[in-house]
Amino acid sequence: MGALGKFWESSVGKKIVMGVTGVILVGFVIGHMAGNLQFFAGADRYNAYARLLKHDIIELTWIVRGTLIVSVILHVTAAYQLTMRNRAARPADYALREPQVSTYASRTMRWGGVYLLVFLLYHIGHFTTGWFHPAFSETGTWGNVAIAFKSVPVALFYLGAMALLALHLYHGIWACARTLGFARPSANPLQRRIALVLAIVVSVGFSLLPLSVVLGFVR
Numbered sequence: 001m002g003a004l005g006k007f008w009e010s011s012v013g014k015k016i017v018m019g020v021t022g023v024i025l026v027g028f029v030i031g032h033m034a035g036n037l038q039f040f041a042g043a044d045r046y047n048a049y050a051r052l053l054k055h056d057i058i059e060l061t062w063i064v065r066g067t068l069i070v071s072v073i074l075h076v077t078a079a080y081q082l083t084m085r086n087r088a089a090r091p092a093d094y095a096l097r098e099p100q101v102s103t104y105a106s107r108t109m110r111w112g113g114v115y116l117l118v119f120l121l122y123h124i125g126h127f128t129t130g131w132f133h134p135a136f137s138e139t140g141t142w143g144n145v146a147i148a149f150k151s152v153p154v155a156l157f158y159l160g161a162m163a164l165l166a167l168h169l170y171h172g173i174w175a176c177a178r179t180l181g182f183a184r185p186s187a188n189p190l191q192r193r194i195a196l197v198l199a200i201v202v203s204v205g206f207s208l209l210p211l212s213v214v215l216g217f218v219r
């Protein structure tokens with residue numbers, strides 16, 4: 001087995017892969033949230049952002065897409081394999097499970113991650129390819145979003161995903177800082193506060209879109 005294979009086989013290697021791919025995904029999500037806020041600057045600005053994401057420089061689009069796809073696959077595979085390893089190491093579950101230091105966020109990482117994966121597949125079929133959209137327009141992205149969130153179930157599905165994204169980011173950023181060695185021992189570490197602020201800003205920023213449409217502020 002080569003050095004790369006040995007690295008991937010080790011639990012520490014998988015955690016580092018999760019951390020590095022997590023940083024890439026968080027970077028995209030922050031940029032995507034900021035781009036999405038242009039929804040409130042009107043259709044022209046928002047459609048220009050969507051064109052940048054999809055059409056303007058097609059080679060760049062595919063480099064970004066390729067990086068995201070590889071990152072998601074590695075992130076999910078490493079998470080799944082680490083979970084299986086942990087289970088194999090402790091085949092019988094605790095008779096009484098009373099988490100002492102784990103937070104609600106850390107306990108939702110697995111099923112929250114699965115919900116986010118389903119959300120992502122739906123989301124691409126919804127706004128990028130238009131498969132799941134009732135009136136998709138290739139060039140009118142602002143209208144696509146404004147029409148989609150008039151549906152209460154769709155808006156709720158997105159809002160649920162954004163709440164889980166907040167929990168996932170909060171725990172993920174904090175865990176990643178520890179794995180990659182940025183965290184210093186402390187009762188109230190700075191990384192934890194940074195993780196909290198980023199998680200809230202990102203999920204509230206995204207949630208403003210479905211909320212503003214479903215509550216009738218944007219028509």
Ligand code: HEM
Binds near residue numbers: 127141207209
């Ligand atoms: C309310 C929340 C969100 C809204 C309104 C939104 C909106 C959009 C829109 C309109 C597009 C299509 C742009 C176009 O190609 O015309 C898009 C693409 C995309 N979104 Fe989102 N998004 C949201 C949340 C997210 C989240 C949380 C993630 C990641 C976890 C995400 C990942 C992506 C990806 C990967 C693409 C495809 C980019 C490409 O075509 O290469 N989005 N989003």
